[in-house]
Amino acid sequence: MNGVLLLSKLVLIDGNNIAYRAFFALPLLSNSKGLHTNAILGFTQMLLRLIQEEKPTHFLVAFDAGKATFRHSNYADYKGGREKTPGELSEQFPVLKELLESFGIKQFQLEGYEADDIIGTLTRIADEKNDMDVLVVTGDKDMLQLASDRVSIALSRKGISEVELHDPAYIGEKYGLKPLQIIDLKGLMGDASDNIPGIPGVGEKTALKLLHEYGSLENVLENASSIKGKLGEKVAAHVEDAKMSKDLATIYREVPLEMTWDELAYSGYDDDALAEKLRKLEFKQILERLGLSGAGLAAEGEGAQAAVAVESVLVGPDQVNALVQALPRVKALHVEVIGENPHVGEVLGAAFLVEGEPDGEEEAAPTAYYVPFSLLKDEAAAEVRAWLESEDKSVSIYDVHKASVALSWQGVELRGVSFDVLLAGYLLDPTDTTLTLSGLTSRYGMPALKSDEDVFGKGAKFKLPSDGAVSDFLCDKAAAVYRLTAKLQEELEKSEMQKLFHELELPLATVLANMERKGIKVDVEELKAYGAELSGRLESIMAAIYDSAGMEFNINSPKQLGEVLFEKLQLPVVKKTKTGYSTDAEVLEKLEPFHPVVGHILNYRTLSKLQSTYVEGLLKEVRQDTGKVHTYYRQTIAATGRLSSQYPNLQNIPIRLEEGRKIRKVFVPSQPGWRILTADYSQIELRVLAHISQDERLMEAFREDMDVHTKTAMDVFGVSEDAVDANMRRQAKAVNFGIVYGISDYGLSQNLNITRKDAGRFIEQYFAVFGGVRKYMDDIVKKARDDGYVTTLLQRRRYLPEIKASNFNLRSFAERTAMNTPIQGTAADIIKLAMVQLEERMEREGVKSRLLLQVHDELVLEVPEEELETMKAMVADVMENALKLDVPLKVDVDSGENWYEAK
């Protein structure tokens, strides 16, 4: 090729194969109508990549047709033993075919032939014409036989996310074979997935060796007598199998196709048609990526609305008065915070959506005002700030928590927000990971909104556009909040989560903002001293490791560590990961007796985790001026309703090992004479389980305030309290954990290091005694299947579409989730409720004490010495009575000079 001539490019996709691979590679997603979409999504991503990277001039997707092909008539067992196509996949094929139409891509199938025969025929013709390049996309290695000067094969690896490009040169390098010899290879080694027998006992290695020596399958068979030993015997005994296998693996390249190249010409897709299909599938991210979020909306009957024009006003000093006049009619607000962390992010500005005043019959269009923060903090905007701080208003926002924190750092205390579309979106689907404002608009059928990434860029590419563009975009956001509000309120009502929203989550957002803004004091000197101690100890452990291993290497690299342990030192391989040897603590503990280096490595791991995450990581988050850290609780991340904590995460500060627990000494009160007070729920999850299962024995355990693990051991082993030894209690405790997590014999066997069978017997014994718990587990799984979701005591909801999956693993996971979520989620409801109530009570009683942290079942406060006893009583009282259950809630309270002592 001289580079002047523009060659045609034909892309051929093995449709069934790619759909299968996508189906198994991606989690079983479904859209809100219950249609499974994972294979379609994977396929779509593949199509987009091909269109973009290959720029095909011709395009075809080939499918298999009919049940029987000519191969079946020659060999009855062809593809025998293959699992039936799961229903979740077969329902996707018709939709996929429609989508291909919208993409403008030709598809083809022919009764009696498989996709690879169609593709084989087309590549043969292309070879003969010799004027276009062809790319074949498949996961089927057999197709490598089609490679030629003109034809390359993109073989998908690891599902569909990666492809490996095979041309004849690459095949030569990798296998030492010419493309056509792939057929001989298959003839010798067979293919389990197609039930092609090959020669028993001959795998890829042996087959390649034979081919390198003899060149072709026929030659191998002819020379069977000169092949030594068992192998020679096997070859001789299976001559016919081998010939038939080669025959089956040979792609038929003479399919009677009646089509012209012109029919395969690809000229791109129609935006509106594609957008409509993608929207029905709810592929929001793809719509956004293609810039189609707004395309074709006018044509859409249901779902998305046409945008009502919103006038946007970039407020300068001269327009402030107009906004002030309109403040009573502001219905939605948007505060733009730059960056993920509101404790460091600047406030760019705020947009105010003002409802239009009806003018006779006409409904007036709304107006949005954007106030850059430079103006908002100015004297000129004092009335606007006062409005933000006022209690009584009816205004909606996206992410009141983040806005409150960011504004508070700027001296503005946001109050009186009455609705939050982020929080509402989270309650409606707590597993939604795209709860951005533009994601919500597309999910709930509102006019499309550009994504932040489109407007601002991302990461290093972040760049503010012009003031006018910022103003328009943020006004659009305020309008989106306004439109979403009515819709989400309605949805909350339908799902019976209004109370949960208004009485729990929304007030909690303010409680969290206050806690975080206050921050917790860190004794930096103490932390640095601990870091120095760790450094010294790490240094000497490193020396011991290098000495013991006989070489230096990066201990932090699992790859290098694996090479040292399992190759250089020849230790037994216990467990493998996807990418190599596993070296996690469980493995190392098993290896400890074999070599002294292993103990050192375990030690090193413990200390280096403390050093990097907890000493260095924490120091980076401490504010220079105040010596405090301000975590950011995330209220819309965890699928169960729990909070999560970031920058830094203060919910995973070490406690189990003394070495790590010392870190807690650096968390101290912010004022002299104050104390750290901690209050944690005792066994809250098992108490919740007792309540929702109404299991008599479990309720009795808590009503009599017994040690629940001892009680479980007594009942399961059928012994008296005195007869329960430490080991029995330990096992009972593991069973209780298992129950809360959604029990499986496998999981329990791993945890207790016993056989699966023994674990199964344990579980059976447990259920024999705790019959109410068994009934709960059965009922909740059934309920999840019937309703599609499970709920907590306060009606928090989680959808579990995979509960109906045909794939055992997916379904089992969903079943365990169905058992666990109501328990973990109700515990989350309870402590959140306690936080809201406690903050109210502290305010009402006018104490100085402050809430600092929440760690799932524990609250941490700082209190002046003189309030210590009052607060201990108050916190315990509020927490224990936050929600009335049929068993008592119990709280343990402690206090000290720091977080280490308060426990």
Add this chain to the structure above:
DNA sequence: GTGCTCACG
């Protein structure tokens, strides 16, 4: 960006 490892409840 992804995978591994490990900290917490």
Add this chain to the structure above:
DNA sequence: ACGTACGTGAGCACG
């Protein structure tokens, strides 16, 4: 053809 306990976040190595 995915071999599992439930829910998180952070640091590091590596491509």
